[in-house]
Amino acid sequence: MTAPTVKASLTPLPRQQRRRDVVENDEFAAFARRIIRAHGRRVATGDVEALRDLVSLSAALDDAIGAAVVGLRAFGYSWAEIGARLGISRQAAQQRWGDRP
Numbered sequence: 001m002t003a004p005t006v007k008a009s010l011t012p013l014p015r016q017q018r019r020r021d022v023v024e025n026d027e028f029a030a031f032a033r034r035i036i037r038a039h040g041r042r043v044a045t046g047d048v049e050a051l052r053d054l055v056s057l058s059a060a061l062d063d064a065i066g067a068a069v070v071g072l073r074a075f076g077y078s079w080a081e082i083g084a085r086l087g088i089s090r091q092a093a094q095q096r097w098g099d100r101p
Contacts (some may be wrong), residue, residue, distance in 0.1 A: 069097040 038059060043050045072082055078084035 066097055067099050069093070072099050 036054075039050070039054055039057070043054050069082055073079075076080070079090035079094045082097075083090040086093060088096075
């Protein structure tokens, strides 16, 4: 019997088994929400020049969601899994983000 020639720790797992460990995602999202709310309060105190920047965060958030979905799809997640996390059908998720590169 010969010894294995491939080191198991260096061999990539099949796509279905690759899952990134979730690290502090809830805390990070809460931090982002606090910053956005603080920006809104700053605008509300009379900083009218910052209003456009606050509105542009909506477009940036849409872009970030699209990039996240594309990444999850490349990582092997199905439209059904993505839709389930968002509370929408797989068809709705695919229609919303399926045309992105």
